[in-house]
Amino acid sequence: MELPVISNNAPAADGGCSSSGCGSAPDALAHLPEHIRAKVQDHPCYSEQAHHYFARMHVAVAPACNIQCNYCNRKYDCSNESRPGVVSELLTPDQAIKKVLAVAAEIPQMTVLGIAGPGDPLANPGRTFETFRQLSEKAPDIKLCVSTNGLSLPEHVDEIAKHNIDHVTITINCVDPEVGARIYPWIYWQNKRIFGIEGAKILIEQQQKGLQMLTERGILVKVNSVLIPGVNEEHLKEVSKVVKAKGAFLHNVMPLIAEAEHGTYYGIMGQPEPTQEMLQELQDACAGDMAMMRHCRQCRADAVGLLGEDRGDEFTMDKIDVMDVDYEAAMVRRKAVHDAIIDKLEAERGVAKPKPAGIPAGSRPVLMAVAGKNGLVAEHFGHAREFLIYEASPDGVRFIGHRKTELYCGGMDACGDGDVVEAGASESLLDRNIRILSGCEVVLCAKVGYEPWAKLEAAGIAPNGEHAMEPIEEAVMAVYEEIAATGRLLPQADSLKVA
Numbered sequence: 127m128e129l130p131v132i133s134n135n136a137p138a139a140d141g142g143c144s145s146s147g148c149g150s151a152p153d154a155l156a157h158l159p160e161h162i163r164a165k166v167q168d169h170p171c172y173s174e175q176a177h178h179y180f181a182r183m184h185v186a187v188a189p190a191c192n193i194q195c196n197y198c199n200r201k202y203d204c205s206n207e208s209r210p211g212v213v214s215e216l217l218t219p220d221q222a223i224k225k226v227l228a229v230a231a232e233i234p235q236m237t238v239l240g241i242a243g244p245g246d247p248l249a250n251p252g253r254t255f256e257t258f259r260q261l262s263e264k265a266p267d268i269k270l271c272v273s274t275n276g277l278s279l280p281e282h283v284d285e286i287a288k289h290n291i292d293h294v295t296i297t298i299n300c301v302d303p304e305v306g307a308r309i310y311p312w313i314y315w316q317n318k319r320i321f322g323i324e325g326a327k328i329l330i331e332q333q334q335k336g337l338q339m340l341t342e343r344g345i346l347v348k349v350n351s352v353l354i355p356g357v358n359e360e361h362l363k364e365v366s367k368v369v370k371a372k373g374a375f376l377h378n379v380m381p382l383i384a385e386a387e388h389g390t391y392y393g394i395m396g397q398p399e400p401t402q403e404m405l406q407e408l409q410d411a412c413a414g415d416m417a418m419m420r421h422c423r424q425c426r427a428d429a430v431g432l433l434g435e436d437r438g439d440e441f442t443m444d445k446i447d448v449m450d451v452d453y454e455a456a457m458v459r460r461k462a463v464h465d466a467i468i469d470k471l472e473a474e475r476g477v478a479k480p481k482p483a484g485i486p487a488g489s490r491p492v493l494m495a496v497a498g499k500n501g502l503v504a505e506h507f508g509h510a511r512e513f514l515i516y517e518a519s520p521d522g523v524r525f526i527g528h529r530k531t532e533l534y535c536g537g538m539d540a541c542g543d544g545d546v547v548e549a550g551a552s553e554s555l556l557d558r559n560i561r562i563l564s565g566c567e568v569v570l571c572a573k574v575g576y577e578p579w580a581k582l583e584a585a586g587i588a589p590n591g592e593h594a595m596e597p598i599e600e601a602v603m604a605v606y607e608e609i610a611a612t613g614r615l616l617p618q619a620d621s622l623k624v625a
């Protein structure tokens with residue numbers, strides 16, 4: 127079966143790498159026991175490979191929360207799982223079921239339904255579990271996933287197991303109450319508000335207890351941590367060790383979002399966000415202890431589609447109300463699409479990824495930003511809303527993460543020319559995008575105009591449009607080999623500056 131293309135920005139399976147740090151491993155799941163692999167191979171968050179093909183959706187049925195995080199403003203999505211942004215529609219469980227069935231029929235690659243907010247799902251157990259209960263009856267082919275701050279987790283573990291919820295995310299930002307008191311001003315516990323260190327201590331105990339209870343039942347647990355510079359950046363290495371020892375499957379360190387306009391405590395107080403380098407360094411440091419997730423897109427609590435894309439607008443309740451969904455028929459189609467993708471992934475397993483050829487010993491790694499589309503170097507520089515970041519080294523090519531940029535170019539011909547300065551902004555959109563790509567030495571894209579070309583070069587980033595429509599990893603490797611041939615990867619050589 128021909129695999130349908132459902133995204134405009136997802137790399138194909140050969141465009142990614144292991145979430146645990148990859149190297150030349152063709153399949154990050156290959157080492158897992160069969161029963162665990164079966165649980166994660168089609169989950170876009172638990173498997174880096176799967177996220178190129180399989181989609182997830184969230185239903186926003188959980189408005190309340192039982193703690194306060196300094197990076198959250200209640201009128202925005204839960205920052206544990208979502209970038210700040212108002213949830214378009216809060217749904218009742220019945221509306222949520224209708225929406226899930228409609229989306230699953232339209233997007234057969236949608237394999238996972240998650241509840242991630244906008245508050246804490248387990249602080250809204252009635253609405254959350256009613257949604258899961260109905261779904262497990264009406265759409266048994268959809269995997270169920272829940273994300274929580276963990277405060278109420280232990281009391282709900284049995285209910286989670288009862289509904290076959292195989293994937294749980296706990297946001298754990300600390301294991302030390304003194305650190306916790308700088309992140310959580312209060313928790314609501316046993317009908318009382320508990321402040322500071324005392325509150326953080328209870329939260330930490332509940333999170334750790336819940337984690338252990340879940341893993342004892344064979345439920346896969348991913349731990350999300352928000353990296354807050356100066357508060358928990360060093361401490362997260364300890365968190366990674368502790369949660370691994372308790373059986374967590376995957377650790378996802380996400381950057382703090384703290385913009386003043388979101389009205390959060392951190393935003394208003396000017397708490398700095400981490401730099402890309404800081405995030406990557408920490409992810410690499412924690413990777414020694416456990417598998418790291420690097421492809422998280424900090425999605426909304428009502429996200430629909432592949433990670434990194436948002437198709438929510440296609441599925442508002444007014445549109446769903448007039449859709450005619452035959453879920454029995456949809457399930458047959460879903461299975462065929464699903465099986466075809468799994469067959470493709472299975473075929474790739476065991477095929478070692480190539481390493482770059484002709485690289486002199488001692489060559490340094492190079493970061494490259496790629497404007498990708500469907501696994502190819504296919505996007506114009508000025509049209510990219512995110513760049514995929516790859517590291518090329520003598521060991522191979524590995525996916526590092528993504529960086530969001532702003533669309534600033536509306537034209538097709540003079541790609542990227544026509545820079546824009548937004549009202550009140552101190553830099554143009556093009557300058558901002560180039561700043562976001564700092565640390566990268568090459569940008570690969572399908573096309574780039576004269577104006578961005580010159581500015582990229584001036585910033586020490588070599589623009590490269592020579593590998594348009596080539597598979598991403600092959601293109602990154604080819605450019606790395608080209609650079610190596612010039613001798614500029616050796617310790618005494620200058621940086622690339624201009625290719």
Ligand code: CLF
Nearest residue numbers: 171182207240271422423424425
């Ligand atoms: Fe949703 Fe979370 Fe389940 Fe995924 S998201 S509840 S585990 S189905 Fe995924 Fe989105 Fe990152 Fe979350 S990319 S924010 S990790």
Ligand code: SF4
Nearest residue numbers: 191195198204205245
């Ligand atoms: Fe906000 Fe989520 Fe924290 Fe609750 S757990 S305060 S909803 S970020």
